Amino acid sequence: MRLKVEPRSTGxxxxxxxxxxxxVVATILASGVVFAVLGYPAGxxxxxxxxxxxxxxxxxxxxxxxAGPLAMIAVGLAAGxxxxxxxxxxxxxxxxxxxxxxxxxxxxxxSQGFWVLPLVCLAGLAGGMAWGAVPALLRIRLGxxxxxxxxxxxxxxxxxxxxxxxxxxxxxxGYSLPQSRMFxxxxxxxxxLARTRLxxxxxxxxxxxxxxxxxxxxxxxxxxxxxxxxxxxxxxxAGFVQSRxxxxxxxxxxxLAGLAGxxxxxxxxxxLIPQITPGYxxxxxxxxxxxxxxxxxxxxxxxxxxxSYIGGDTAQVSSGLPKGAAGVVQGLLLFFPLAADFxxxxxxxxxx
Amino acid sequence: xxxxxxxxxxxxxxxxxxxxxQSVDLVVRAGEIHALLGENGAGKSTLVKMVYGVLRPDEGDxxxxxxxxxxxxxxxARKLGIGMVFQHFSLFEALTVLENVAMALEAPGPLPALAIxxxxxxxxxxxxxxxxxxxxTLSVGExxxxxxxxxxxxxxRLLVMDEPTSVLTPHEADSLFETLRRLAAxxxxxxxxxxKLDEIRALCEAATVLRGGRVVAHCDPRQExxxxxxxxxxxxxxxxxxxxxxxxxxxxxxxxxxxxxxxGLNGVDLRRVSLDVYAGEIVGIAGIAGNGQTELFAAxxxxxxxxxxxxxxxxxxxxxxxxxxARRRLGLCGVPEExxxxxxxxxxxxTDNALLTGYQRxxxxxxxxxxxxxxxxxxxxxxTEFGVRCGGPGAAAATLSGGNLQKFIVGREVLQNxxxxxxxxxxxxxxxxxxxxxxxALLALAASGAAVLVISQDLDELFALCNRLAVLNGGxxxxxxxxxTLSVEAIGLLMGGAQTQAQxxxxxxxx
Numbered sequence: 001m002r003l004k005v006e007p008r009s010t011g012x013x014x015x016x017x018x019x020x021x022x023x024v025v026a027t028i029l030a031s032g033v034v035f036a037v038l039g040y041p042a043g044x045x046x047x048x049x050x051x052x053x054x055x056x057x058x059x060x061x062x063x064x065x066x067a068g069p070l071a072m073i074a075v076g077l078a079a080g081x082x083x084x085x086x087x088x089x090x091x092x093x094x095x096x097x098x099x100x101x102x103x104x105x106x107x108x109x110x111s112q113g114f115w116v117l118p119l120v121c122l123a124g125l126a127g128g129m130a131w132g133a134v135p136a137l138l139r140i141r142l143g144x145x146x147x148x149x150x151x152x153x154x155x156x157x158x159x160x161x162x163x164x165x166x167x168x169x170x171x172x173x174g175y176s177l178p179q180s181r182m183f184x185x186x187x188x189x190x191x192x193l194a195r196t197r198l199x200x201x202x203x204x205x206x207x208x209x210x211x212x213x214x215x216x217x218x219x220x221x222x223x224x225x226x227x228x229x230x231x232x233x234x235x236x237x238a239g240f241v242q243s244r245x246x247x248x249x250x251x252x253x254x255x256l257a258g259l260a261g262x263x264x265x266x267x268x269x270x271x272l273i274p275q276i277t278p279g280y281x282x283x284x285x286x287x288x289x290x291x292x293x294x295x296x297x298x299x300x301x302x303x304x305x306x307x308s309y310i311g312g313d314t315a316q317v318s319s320g321l322p323k324g325a326a327g328v329v330q331g332l333l334l335f336f337p338l339a340a341d342f343x344x345x346x347x348x349x350x351x352x
Numbered sequence: 353x354x355x356x357x358x359x360x361x362x363x364x365x366x367x368x369x370x371x372x373x374q375s376v377d378l379v380v381r382a383g384e385i386h387a388l389l390g391e392n393g394a395g396k397s398t399l400v401k402m403v404y405g406v407l408r409p410d411e412g413d414x415x416x417x418x419x420x421x422x423x424x425x426x427x428x429a430r431k432l433g434i435g436m437v438f439q440h441f442s443l444f445e446a447l448t449v450l451e452n453v454a455m456a457l458e459a460p461g462p463l464p465a466l467a468i469x470x471x472x473x474x475x476x477x478x479x480x481x482x483x484x485x486x487x488x489t490l491s492v493g494e495x496x497x498x499x500x501x502x503x504x505x506x507x508x509r510l511l512v513m514d515e516p517t518s519v520l521t522p523h524e525a526d527s528l529f530e531t532l533r534r535l536a537a538x539x540x541x542x543x544x545x546x547x548k549l550d551e552i553r554a555l556c557e558a559a560t561v562l563r564g565g566r567v568v569a570h571c572d573p574r575q576e577x578x579x580x581x582x583x584x585x586x587x588x589x590x591x592x593x594x595x596x597x598x599x600x601x602x603x604x605x606x607x608x609x610x611x612x613x614x615x616g617l618n619g620v621d622l623r624r625v626s627l628d629v630y631a632g633e634i635v636g637i638a639g640i641a642g643n644g645q646t647e648l649f650a651a652x653x654x655x656x657x658x659x660x661x662x663x664x665x666x667x668x669x670x671x672x673x674x675x676x677x678a679r680r681r682l683g684l685c686g687v688p689e690e691x692x693x694x695x696x697x698x699x700x701x702x703t704d705n706a707l708l709t710g711y712q713r714x715x716x717x718x719x720x721x722x723x724x725x726x727x728x729x730x731x732x733x734x735x736t737e738f739g740v741r742c743g744g745p746g747a748a749a750a751t752l753s754g755g756n757l758q759k760f761i762v763g764r765e766v767l768q769n770x771x772x773x774x775x776x777x778x779x780x781x782x783x784x785x786x787x788x789x790x791x792x793a794l795l796a797l798a799a800s801g802a803a804v805l806v807i808s809q810d811l812d813e814l815f816a817l818c819n820r821l822a823v824l825n826g827g828x829x830x831x832x833x834x835x836x837t838l839s840v841e842a843i844g845l846l847m848g849g850a851q852t853q854a855q856x857x858x859x860x861x862x863x
Binding site: 218223227230231236238240 | 688690693
């Protein structure tokens with residue numbers, strides 16, 4: 001006796017729409033079981049995990065603050081994944097965006113000009129793009145696999161940031177702590193909502209996916225990206241130049257990652273420190289797939305993943321849930337949608 | 353000798369709503385060469401897959417020497433003595449002939465002994481084959497010999513051959529027929545699948561004709577005319593395309609001038625390829641697949657760039673250095689050999705597939721923005737004008753049959769009013785009705801003043817369509833000659849590698 005997986009011949013469109021909510025319900029139920037088995041009151045812990053973070057305005061703001069970078073980075077990556085281009089170094093591109101933005105901000109310590117903020121944001125965009133250009137160039141010119149190069153450059157970026165804040169950019173008045181000076185007010189994103197850390201950067205982070213959706217849907221460049229991913233030979237025959245597609249998606253994804261990095265240091269953090277990202281660049285890969293590589297699916301996916309991280313912290317504090325259990329919930333949150341997707345597309349039969 | 357080797361009784365096989373075979377009866381006697389005749393999509397492949405045990409019939413019985421076969425799979429089939437040579441070979445290119453044969457046998461035994469047996473069998477049946485040569489160095493004809501020898505080593509009593517001559521030169525086909533006749537004389541039955549009427553009339557002593565999954569006739573092909581067989585196959589008289597008289601040479605629209613293009617790791621190098629195609633004429637390129645056809649198409653379409661701009665000219669504009677999009681703007685349209693993933697994206701709707709190449713010449717995108725309504729209208733126009741049977745512009749390309757998708761691709765290109773049109777294997781795997789329509793479209797296009805280049809393996813097709821014909825062999829092109837001065841034999845010789853005097857001396861000058 002063995003199991004046999006066969007593709008379903010007929011699609012079930014209704015199921016496609018039902019899968020995400022069903023998967024979320026299944027995640028919550030399964031999480032409750034996990035909590036109960038570990039000896040925590042299932043109801044109260046679930047409340048702490050999934051509801052408590054959302055009862056206050058500040059809770060929603062914190063959620064948006066975490067989901068924003070995930071969403072913006074994930075849409076950029078998703079465009080690449082659709083084209084069959086595997087940039088998994090968004091983490092490094094984010095860091096280099098932060099470094100470039102931070103560097104420019106530190107260069108104008110006293111300027112009050114309105115142009116400083118746009119300039120540092122552009123610097124963040126450019127910093128990310130520059131870091132993304134390296135694997136793009138290596139792939140186009142030498143055929144080097146972009147998965148390896150983009151990932152390895154992440155470690156280079158992390159070390160470069162450490163070098164800068166431990167070395168030349170260290171705040172001379174900072175009691176030798178590894179951190180730069182605080183940025184000037186003109187180079188800082190100020191909160192737009194009282195008693196929250198929400199900045200205009202977060203707004204941009206949620207608008208970009210919508211804008212990118214429109215571009216991918218209605219502009220020829222989106223069609224070129226999809227064609228390149230599905231059928232490279234057909235793309236060549238149609239006259240879509242592969243190297244141009246690689247450049248487009250790499251610069252888009254890395255630029256957006258860089259911009260997200262800039263928003264992090266210019267907003268909530270306000271200076272350069274060794275740890276500016278809790279792994280947004282890597283988590284965004286998960287978000288991209290959870291959102292089915294669709295810009296409008298990525299926004300709820302980013303919110304959901306952000307909630308699981310914040311909820312994990314809340315439950316650890318209020319219910320004493322171990323960190324590992326929070327990790328299990330995050331795992332379930334990925335497992336159920338992906339498994340449900342698989343079962344919608346395939347049928348599993350027992351064969352004797 | 354009265355018990356037939358193989359008998360099929362009322363075989364029916366359905367795929368969802370489609371009935372591929374409907375109560376098919378067929379009898380193959382010992383030592384008989386039996387033709388299975390039908391258009392593409394008539395159900396021939398489904399039927400032989402059931403014989404070989406790859407598919408199971410929904411209804412009906414398969415009798416082997418009078419005994420019904422119960423549980424049937426390819427291994428059981430081989431044990432009974434059924435051998436099959438598929439149209440697409442399953443060989444490992446990086447291994448030797450010997451290793452490939454050994455892998456296919458249940459009990460290959462020691463390799464040196466097997467090598468001796470391969471030599472014996474190949475000598476006995478006139479199938480010259482060196483066991484120690486690597487498959488990637490062999491021609492398609494030689495590869496087919498491996499498949500045949502592989503079957504012969506298992507002393508088959510029924511050999512199923514699926515369109516074996518579609519990859520052979522006329523000369524190679526003749527020697528294959530010799531082998532098959534010798535096998536039949538020794539008592540091996542042969543089930544021979546083809547839609548080439550002349551070779552069936554020359555080779556087979558019995559025929560079963562399939563149309564739409566049903567048997568429409570059992571006959572002796574030697575007693576029937578080719579036209580009669582065609583009528584049975586198609587249920588209607590085949591419309592022969594009418595080739596207009598050779599066009600007056602007005603203007604030169606496509607020129608290849610001594611194009612040298614390395615084919616890369618797995619490709620064929622194009623060697624000093626020169627070609628002129630005038631407005632209003634159809635030039636054919638004959639040759640066995642794998643002799644540079646793919647590379648030649650890419651070099652013309654712009655998917656591969658030429659070393660120098662002057663190597664390729666479209667309407668007197670040098671474009672060897674220009675990519676596919678720029679060449680399309682100059683008036684070049686084309687249909688590649690492979691439909692799925694090259695000429696069309698299977699997962700895309702027909703509307704998106706219309707956009708694929710129509711974004712420039714058909715004006716389906718302006719300023720980088722897709723014109724959705726115009727794109728859908730263009731797809732709908734292709735569907736109506738070329739009689740594409742499908743579920744409308746929103747249907748995915750993957751849901752169309754080969755013939756219908758080919759009609760769509762050809763229609764999409766023709767409706768972009770090309771000045772130069774290049775098409776590779778235009779009717780490969782396409783049913784006769786679609787093929788006739790595509791041929792008419794090519795003739796009409798040439799008549800309207802376009803220069804048309806047809807790359808094909810099908811000599812009948814080339815002789816029916818073309819004004820001039822050249823042969824591509826090993827990446828070198830013979831001089832195109834007017835079709836009236838050429839015979840099938842002469843072309844066959846060129847396909848097999850003989851060079852024209854002119855070409856040999858040209859190369860001597862070049863060296």
